[in-house]
Amino acid sequence: MHSIARISTLAVLTAAALLGLSGCGKETPPPAPAAAPAAPSVTVKIGIVAPLTGPQAHIGKDMENAVKLAAADANAAKIMVDGKQLNFEVQAEDDQADPKQAPVVAQKLVDAKVNAVVGHFNSGTTIPASKLYSDAGIPQISPSATNPKYTDQGFKTAFRVVANDNQQGKVVGEYIAKELKVKNLAIIDDRTAYGQGVADVVEKAAKAAGATIVAREFTTDKSTDFKAILTKIKGKKPEAIFFGGIDTQGGPMLQQMKALGIKAQFVGADGIQSSELFKLGGDAVEGTLASFPGLPIDKMEAGKSFNDKYKAKYNQDVVLYAPQGYDAFNVFVDAMKRAGSTDAAKILEKLPSTDYKGITGPIKFDEKGDIKDGPITMFKAVGGKWEAVATIGGAAPAAAPAAAPAAAPAAAPAAKDAAKK
Amino acid sequence: MDTFIQQLINGITLGSVYALVALGYTMVYGIIGLINFAHGELVMVGALVSLSVIKLLMGAGLGLPPVLIVVLGVAAAIPVCMLLAFVMERVAYRPLRGAPRLAPLITAIGVSIVLQNIAMMIWGRSYFSFPPLLNVTTYDVGGAALTDLQVFIVLLAGLLMAGLMWIVHRTRLGLAMRATSQNLQVAGLMGIDSNRIIVAAFVIGAALAAVAGTMVSSYYGIAHYYMGFMLGLKAFTAAVLGGIGNLGGAMLGGMLLGLIEALGAGYIGDLTGGILGSNYQDVFAFFVLIGVLIVRPAGLLGNSNTERS
Structure with missing residues (x-):
């Protein structure tokens, strides 16, 4: 029943598309050779979910832009699958970074029968939404959700193209303790799945590497007043403060740290490693360290040209996760080509065997759907820009007991080569 | 000790903003017995208007001194907020x-959402x-940091x-x-145009809100459309705590x-042995409110005269 309905929809859509094509052809004679009218086309709907409004809208919009760019590129490339030309349609939905809203928009995409989903942005939204995609058999690639729980649930539909927090948090924690030689570390998190998750792993890894956690404070992802907790932290005299959260809090936090005269090294993870942080934090951002589960864009082979292309279309630089969003889309396209079908189930069959060379680097998945050998880069804020200071990569994707302290000494000293890779 | 002084400084700064809004x-x-829940939104509008003006002036490249830019920003926000309150x-x-007292109360909530x-x-x-803009200078007071911005806000x-x-x-x-x-x-019978007086109360309150909005956004370094809600609720709490109408x-x-919040967020973790973290900062203020209202239902300085029914 299901497939019959789908086929008839496809037929209608194809007919509509053909009508559209021929209509266009009459008005403006296409420069392309005469082959154009012959190819039957099929519409492929790709969902993209991110916070498109609210405090994190700038990051969500960045991902949406990237996916739309990828779709435009794919449409221009006239990709043929199973004798039909793929016509990509992007359906963008806004989850407002709200875990309660995520399943609602996920259901919307399921009802719209999208072929695949890129998203969501936050771990807190990706995890509850992944259940719905799994139930509906729709493949999902998150360009940015780093909480390990996302792929730990055992869903066959859940994939991601960034390293998870077991990898990222461990690298950051060890970097703080070993490279920065920090003995006393304070940790703040925003009590979201992402912030708390990454902060917990950092705490564990830093402790294992010999640092003492002198304060563990909390805020929320809507707060703007951090003076009280920062004051408390100041009294404990840490050499560094790690913040697990997003740039919307990180920026004002840095300003308030400066006003309080706190000199401790501020360290964050990918949530604050954005160009927006400089706008929100002003000159207080200088010297901040932040990790990113991927290569810096200027170290990506095609990073420069991607940023140029992005800038030409949207008149701004890549904010944060645009390359990952672009790659996530193309991993789907790659799977469709290999499967010879745009059917969600067929895509799912081929996704685990992905071996795709994207903008962010080679993409392969492990058995859980995590990216294999995802590199992690430490950035430093210098003169209003992020500069890569170290890329720590190639560590095998964390297996289940990854966060165990025993594994700690293995990665950090061995793999720190000054961003040459 | 220096931590305690620092929390006091934070608390007094925050408290003076709350006081202005309250x-x-x-x-x-005090005048019409209406709790104007939209008052917090006036703070938000004040903050955003002054911020827009400040950004505009900075972008214009007139080379104005930063202090003047901020003053102009506030000066632009005040009439906007006053007009808004008037309307x-x-x-x-x-x-x-x-109308029954419930009707304007619900209207106030509606106005807040609309704004x-x-x-x-x-x-x-x-x-x-x-x-x-403001190049903040930090002074050392017994190990605690005091910025000139904080001094300025309190003053x-x-x-x-x-x-x-005085007014x-x-x-x-x-x-x-x-x-x-x-x-x-009775005031009306004495020849007082009560409508004019009520408007005056609204408009003066709005002017204070505009200033408070600029203060709070420069102090925390951030402003957004939703900032008035929580701030308004806190200021309302402050007004009730002290005895509303007084x-x-x-x-x-x-x-x-302000002090309760700063000290609460600073010490709640130690007091509860880590069960409640500093993310319960906002909850703390409301606990105190409930406590005070149980003991003194009219608020700290309130009496049966100001408590209208």
Whole structure:
């Protein structure tokens, strides 16, 4: 029943598309050779979910832009699958970074029968939404959700193209303790799945590497007043403060740290490693360290040209996760080509065997759907820009007991080569 | 000890902002017995208008001194907020003047939502950072950091409150306001145009809110369309804590609330042995409110005269 309905929809859509094509052809004679009218086309709907409004809208919009760019590129490339030309349609939905809203928009995409989903942005939204995609058999690639729980649930539909927090948090924690030689570390998190998750792993890894956690404070992802907790932290005299959260809090936090005269090294993870942080934090951002589960864009082979292309279309630089969003889309396209079908189930069959060379680097998945050998880069804020200071990569994707302290000494000293890779 | 001093400094700064906003609640309540829940949105509008003007002036490249830019920003925000309060009173509250008390209260909540959404349409949903215009100098006080911005905020708030007290207690307008707050009808019989007095209370409160908005966004370095909600709720709490309808009470309540919050967030973790973290900062203030209201239902400085029924 299901497939019959789908086929008839496809037929209608194809007919509509053909009508559209021929209509266009009459008005403006296409420069392309005469082959154009012959190819039957099929519409492929790709969902993209991110916070498109609210405090994190700038990051969500960045991902949406990237996916739309990828779709435009794919449409221009006239990709043929199973004798039909793929016509990509992007359906963008806004989850407002709200875990309660995520399943609602996920259901919307399921009802719209999208072929695949890129998203969501936050771990807190990706995890509850992944259940719905799994139930509906729709493949999902998150360009940015780093909480390990996302792929730990055992869903066959859940994939991601960034390293998870077991990898990222461990690298950051060890970097703080070993490279920065920090003995006393304070940790703040925003009590979201992402912030708390990454902060917990950092705490564990830093402790294992010999640092003492002198304060563990909390805020929320809507707060703007951090003076009280920062004051408390100041009294404990840490050499560094790690913040697990997003740039919307990180920026004002840095300003308030400066006003309080706190000199401790501020360290964050990918949530604050954005160009927006400089706008929100002003000159207080200088010297901040932040990790990113991927290569810096200027170290990506095609990073420069991607940023140029992005800038030409949207008149701004890549904010944060645009390359990952672009790659996530193309991993789907790659799977469709290999499967010879745009059917969600067929895509799912081929996704685990992905071996795709994207903008962010080679993409392969492990058995859980995590990216294999995802590199992690430490950035430093210098003169209003992020500069890569170290890329720590190639560590095998964390297996289940990854966060165990025993594994700690293995990665950090061995793999720190000054961003040459 | 230095941590404690620092928390005190934070608390007093925050408290003086709360006090300014609380005055707006208490003035209106004192006169017509309405809790104007939209007052917090006036703070938000004040912050966003002054921020927009400041950004505009910075972008214009006139080479104005930063302090002047901020002053101009506030100067632009004050009339906007006053006008908004005027319109708000005229359109939403005056038609309900003899209506049961619940009607204007619900209207106030409605006005608050409307204003939030209008602000969202104008300024969008993004967070705005307050440009680092004022070069903040930090002084060392017994190991704690005190910035000139904090000193300025507290001084200006004090000055404005003193000015308000002067208006209320030393001018004819103030006399009329006090008379109207005691009895609206009788004051009317004495030749006081009560509508004018009510508008005056709204508009003065709005001016204070505009200043408070600029203060709070420069202090935290951030402004957004939603900032008025929580701030308004806190200021309302402050007004009730001090005894709503009582000007001195609003100031005392604001200061107390600021201190309670700062100290609460700073020490709640130690006090509860880590069960409650500092993310419960906001909850703490409301606990204190409940506690005070159980013991003194009219608030700290309130009495049966100001408690209208």
